[in-house]
Amino acid sequence: MQTLTITHAKKNLGKWLKAAARGQDIAIVSGADIIALRKVPIEASDYAQREYGVTEEQLDRFVDASEALLERHRAAGDLEKYRFTPEQLREKVAHHTARRPGKSRRPA
Numbered sequence: 001m002q003t004l005t006i007t008h009a010k011k012n013l014g015k016w017l018k019a020a021a022r023g024q025d026i027a028i029v030s031g032a033d034i035i036a037l038r039k040v041p042i043e044a045s046d047y048a049q050r051e052y053g054v055t056e057e058q059l060d061r062f063v064d065a066s067e068a069l070l071e072r073h074r075a076a077g078d079l080e081k082y083r084f085t086p087e088q089l090r091e092k093v094a095h096h097t098a099r100r101p102g103k104s105r106r107p108a
Contacts, residue, residue: 001025003034 002016002024009016009028016037020026026037048054054062073079084092 001027003027003029005029009037 002019004016004027006028016026020037021039023039027034028037029035048059049056070079
C-alpha cells in the first residue's frame with residue numbers, strides 16, 4: 001500500500017487516481033485517519049436517488065414529462081433530423097471552429 005500525505009497526494013493527484021484505477025492500494029493520511037483511494041462501481045439503478053435525493057416516483061414523473069415535451073415538439077415539427085457520418089461531422093466542427101472570431105490561427 002502506498003501511503004501519502006495530503007500535500008503529496010494533491011501535487012500528484014492524477015497519478016494517484018490512475019494508480020487506484022489500476023487496482024493499486026493508495027491511502028492518504030488525514031490527521032489520525034487513513035483514507036483509502038479506490039475505484040468503485042457506479043450503479044445506474046439508484047444514481048438519481050443517491051446523487052440528487054430524487055425518489056423513483058419523482059424520476060418517473062420527470063421521464064414522462066420529458067417524453068411528452070419531446071413528443072409535442074416532434075408533432076409541431078420543431079425538431080430537425082441531421083444525418084452525418086462521423087467524418088462529415090468532424091469537418092463541420094473543424095470548419096466552424098476555424099471561423100470563430102477572436103481566435104488567431106497565426107503561430108506564436
